Amino acid sequence: MIIFLTYFSLLIAFVAIVAKVFKYITTPEHLRWELYPVPHEKGRSKYGGSYFEELDWWSKPRRTDMFNELKEMAEEIFLLKGVYRNNKRVWKSSFPFHIGMYLSIGWLVLLLIGAVLEGNGIAVSSSAGVIGRVIYFATLIFGYSGLILTGIGAFGLFLWRISNSEQRIYNAPADYINLILFDIVILISLISHFTVDSGFSIIRGYVHSLLTFSTVKSIPGIMELEIVLISLLIMYIPLGRMSHFVAKYFLYHSVRWNDEPNERGSKIEKSLMKLLQSKVGWSAPHIQTEKPWIELVKETGDEQKTD
Amino acid sequence: MSKRPTKLKDISKNTERLHTILSGDLPPLPYPYEDWEDKPISEIPESKRKGKDISLDGVMNLSVPIPKTEGEKAEMVAKFLSGLRKLLTQENNWTFLEPFLLSLDNCVKCNTCSEACPIFEMSGRAEIYRPLFRSDILRRIIKKYLSPTGKLTAKFTGADIDLNWETVARLAQLSYRCTLCRRCAQACPMGVDNGLITREIRKLFSQELGIAPAELHKEGTVKQLSTGSSTGISPVALMDLFEFMEEDITDRTGMNIKIPFDKPNADILLLHNAGEFLSWPENIEAFAIIFEMAGINWTLSSELVGYDSVNYGLFYDDIQLARVTLKHAEIAKKLGVKKVVIGECGHAHKAIMAIGDRIWLDGVNIPRESCFATLEDLILNERIMIDPERNNFPVTLHDPCNITRSMGIIQPQRNIIKKICPQFREMTPHGVNNYCCGGGSGFAIMQSNNFPDWRYQVSGRKKFAQLLNAFTKEEIDSKTNKYVCAPCSNCKGQIRDLLTYYDAWDKVRLLYGGLVELIVNGMTDVREGFLEWEFH
Secondary structure, three states: OHHHHHHHHHHHHHHHHHHHHHHHHOOOOOOOOOOOOOOOEOOOOOOOOOHHHOOOHHHOOOOEOHHHHHHHHHHHHHHOHHHHHHOHHHHHHHHHHHHHHHHHHHHHHHHHHHHHHHHOOOOOOOOOOHHHHHHHHHHHHHHHHHHHHHHHHHHHHHHHHHHOHHHHOOOOHHHHHHHHHHHHHHHHHHHHHHHOOOOOHHHHHHHHHHHHOOOOOOOOHHHHHHHHHHHHHHHHHHHOHHHHHHHHHHHHHHHHOOOOOOOOOOHHHHHHHHHOOOEEOOOOOOOOOOEEHHHHOOOOHHHOOOO | OOOOOOOHHHHHOOOOOOOOOOHHHOOOOOOOOOOOOOOOOOOOOHHHHOOEOOOOOOOOOOOOEOOOOHHHHHHHHHHHHHHHHHHOOHHHHOOOHHHHHHHHHOOOOOOHHHHHOHHHHHOOOOHHHOHHHHHHHHHHHHHHHHOOOOOOOHHHHOOOOOOOHHHHHHHHHHOOOOOOOOHHHHHOOOOOOHHHHHHHHHHHHHHHHOOOOOOOHHHHHHHHHHHOOOOOOOHHHHHHHHHHHHHHHHHHHOOOOOOOEOOOOOOEEEEOOOHHHHHOHHHHHHHHHHHHHOOOOEEEOOOOOOOOOOOOHHHHOHHHHHHHHHHHHHHHHHHOOOEEEEOOOHHHHHHHHHHHHHOOOHHHOOOEEEHHHHHHHHHHOOOOOEOHHHHOOOEEEOOOOOOOOOOOOOHHHHHHHHHHOOOEEOOOOOHHHOOOOOOHHHHHHOOOOOHHHHHHHHHOHHHHHHHHHOOOHHHHHOOOOEEEEOOOHHHHHHHHHHHHHOOHHHHHOEEEEOHHHHHHHHEOOOOOOOOOOOOO
16 A cells, blocks of 8 residues: 555655746746846856946857856755855754755665666675675665764754744744654654665665556565655655755746846847736726736826826 | 844734834944944824824834724725735736745745844844844735635644734835845845845835835836936926036036037937935036046936936836836937946946846847946046046945845946055955945935934944944044945935934044045046045
8 A cells, every 4th residue: 555655645746846847937037136146157256246347248248157157056055055154053954954865865766776777687785796786885875874864954953943042933833843754754764774674675675666566565564654754755845845946946047147138139028028018907006007018117207196 | 112022923913013123222333433322213203103103113214004994904904915916926027926936935944144134133133124024924924815725724834924904014114124135135045035025015015005105106206207307306407407517517627528418329328316416416527527538429318217317116116117217218219329327326227237128128228338337448448547646545335235236246346446546445245245335225315204213223334334344443543534435326325324323524534425536536637636525
């Protein structure tokens, strides 16, 4: 039965992430609202400069530095640079939590690879061939370090949320429960693997069953509990704020670093021209509702209703 | 007054006041102001309130009428909810829908924003001024009242704010306790922008309920669109001002300069904040001297709105923002100029260049440039000659948020100052990390009721501390003349008011002004002494 729960949770997680991406990707072109420094500004990003600093900037080719943007993204993703710079107290817990999550995702991927290998007759164990051994030991390293770091980070974040009186005002029960849930899942997983599956072979077998839609071999009770909890967590993460990794991409690329200038006849201009045909429904006295933007914004002076 | 920390739910309570600012709670100022005693923020008597609500903090810069009946209260709440729904729809809010949704959905409540906010810090960490306080109230209202499962999960998700008229009235006032400097957004590791959320709240009140500060709306954009300028200067009065300024140039420099206006097909249309015409005409005169001496083919406009680059719509209303900036665009097109150059006004830079980038479409997409880029070219390429010795006094530079953090124009103004002022002192921090003057988002022009007290003591306090810290103790003690270069009309107004309130000209010889005044003061072709060391 638990295999159906895992399928279901994976489906829910997939749908929730796709829905989130869809929500942001389908929003219309917006007015510019960038915030400097913008890392792709070649030669200027260090001090927060932009092409607006140049004389006749529109007549010159734009100098961008995509390497620097990727470097900034990598530092943000893997080192949590922004949190480190502006909130070291949170970074001390948030960093192990995030690194632990990345390693745990790596662990799941390695389990998947191991399951595929085993399905194709390549053994994955400490005494297997080179590939099988590499995957085996990598799974051990990623699995245990990922679970332990995530657990430490989640516990640290929980302590920070509960001990800081300024912070408590803004916390909802969900904020504590999210972190407690992480620690419960990790604790059960560690107990399970330390006691019955230290080499991750049983769980690799479970992943193989997932991949091949085959019957799950009998697994110990503690591991069943682990799988149920991990499945619930996989389903829960994308439904809450913890899936902010999706939104962060848009927050940075669509808003904060979006300094793309509009040129005559550009794609941006075409979509803006379409949006200007939308009818405005605002009700304040200075706005005559149900007129298209394009008409409304050309009205001035006496045509305006004011209070 | 109880010291119990204000909770989010308190916003809905029927109490006389949510927070009272006490002088003793405000952080001390640096040398030589350690013993400075602020006067208490004045109370507004009932007779002056005229049925308006001030139950947030007793400060008034927005007229929110107190409903007289239960029916009126319910109507106000219903209108607020209707506006909130519109904020979340594509047709009504395509202008900022994506940034707004992203900032609403993704705050992890780490409070990193709070430490970056000068208002929160300098209020003595008053909870109501925390950037997260106002944003989270809005989030919780949306969750509870506009999401299908909101009321069911309210306890679990924290969406347990009651939406009543007190909440609505206080949220409106709260949206005018932030200068939209976006320092919080810069610090946010997620990229969430509390400044934008604040502006969206202002927008909701203006575009749906017709509630906005008179200085921004009735006396601001409405007046500008109907009479030409929010200062009230009409095209006829403008002619007199040109005449006065030409005479003043002759008096100050001995030069005869004709200020060009409405010249067709000029290379540059220069747009000034009209506040300069009335309060700092020397800024307009300095631009005229520089452009004429450099042999530039330039013009001003005398058409309605064309002589005032101000666009207060940027601070509170997208429709008004678009109306004003489109007028600017049409005037530039009509004159047939090659490019528009924005004078020393931060928010005009942002409205015309960055925001305008997606409003000046098609036929009116005329190139726009910052005056700092134009001036840097003239100075660094020695198209005008400068003797830095004429500016041999300590100078510090204020960075207007709209020009730096929101547009990335950092170096040109520095390159100029470094070339013409031998005693340049950087503030800490500066550039994109600057602190707001405390007059941002329209605050500098709000002079009514007791709001100026709040502006001097709370929102401007960090900047005043920064100004003092920019100079050495010896420079402060020696009482040598020191210059705060504030190349933005609104910032200049706020800094003037700060220096006046703190008596800084008499106490520490701090004078303020723009950048072009320093340039002309150093020009070898101009008679010495363009800068008059008199406080006004």
